[in-house]
Amino acid sequence: MFKQLIVKKPGNSYVEGLTTSELGSPDYDTTLSQHGAYVEALKQCGVSVRELPSHEEFPDSTFVEDTAVLTSKFAVITNPGADPRNGEIKEMESVLREYYSDIHFLEEPGKLDGGDVLQIEDHFYIGLSDRTNEEGARQLQEIVEFYGYQGSIIPLQEFFHLKTGISYLGNHTIVAAGEFIDHPDFNQYEKIIVPPEEEYTANCIRVNDFVIVPEGFPKTKKKINKAGFKTIEVPMSEFQKQDGGLSCLSLRF
Ligand code: CIR
Numbered sequence: 001m002f003k004q005l006i007v008k009k010p011g012n013s014y015v016e017g018l019t020t021s022e023l024g025s026p027d028y029d030t031t032l033s034q035h036g037a038y039v040e041a042l043k044q045c046g047v048s049v050r051e052l053p054s055h056e057e058f059p060d061s062t063f064v065e066d067t068a069v070l071t072s073k074f075a076v077i078t079n080p081g082a083d084p085r086n087g088e089i090k091e092m093e094s095v096l097r098e099y100y101s102d103i104h105f106l107e108e109p110g111k112l113d114g115g116d117v118l119q120i121e122d123h124f125y126i127g128l129s130d131r132t133n134e135e136g137a138r139q140l141q142e143i144v145e146f147y148g149y150q151g152s153i154i155p156l157q158e159f160f161h162l163k164t165g166i167s168y169l170g171n172h173t174i175v176a177a178g179e180f181i182d183h184p185d186f187n188q189y190e191k192i193i194v195p196p197e198e199e200y201t202a203n204c205i206r207v208n209d210f211v212i213v214p215e216g217f218p219k220t221k222k223k224i225n226k227a228g229f230k231t232i233e234v235p236m237s238e239f240q241k242q243d244g245g246l247s248c249l250s251l252r253f
Helices: 012-016 028-044 088-096 134-146 196-202 218-226
Strands: 004-008 048-052 068-070 075-077 103-105 117-120 123-128 150-155 166-170 173-176 190-193 205-207 210-214 230-234
Touching: 004 028, 012 028, 028 048, 028 210, 028 230, 048 088, 068 088, 075 088, 117 166, 123 134, 134 150, 166 205, 173 196, 190 218, 196 210, 196 218, 210 218, 218 230
Parallel strands: 004 048, 075 103, 123 150, 173 190, 210 230
Antiparallel strands: 068 075, 117 123, 166 173, 205 210
16 A cells, blocks of 8 residues: 655656657646646545655656655665756655655665666566666665565666566556566566557556556556456656656655
């Protein structure tokens, strides 16, 4: 169960953020209304949502997930792999101090984005990507193992972040796309397979009794419903344009 979520309003500079997607420039007003729909969906799941104000200096800072890794026992402030995003962790540290007394920091030369970390019960899977290097992954693994969790490191072939291609829904069930469909590290889980044309929906989030999915991917939504999960759809086109998915927009604990 999650009780608390942190989100951050996109600023006007959001449209100038980092992207590899070639889907065009986001429209700011639509971005704001989609962010509002995301916050409403979270509230429907029965959580308290803390909405941080926008920050023009950091165009990508609405993607709060990359700044921290949170558990019920401790928080880890990351060292984000993209230089223009690195300053985002300062604000997040002061916010997280209100909730956590046990806070760890990833240190240079370690780099890590929270989007590369997937917790499945007591196991943390840590992706190696353009944003997360071996040293960052190793530091996080050491921290989680100190608390009695397991950690393993997964080099990515194709996806931007680990969670771009895989999500955990609970009940031993994952949603998997592309390179994760037959990945040996995830073979022990029940799998909901995402077809190639719906790859974007591999990034979805279970929040208490619901799975929030991006709007417009009916085949995967149907499979998630058939597996026994209730879904809420949220329009995400303007976040997809900047390489962001549903998980990226919140920190959940
Ligand atoms: C970036 O390039 O950092 C942002 N435009 C997208 C970050 C997406 N975050 C995530 O997948 N956790």
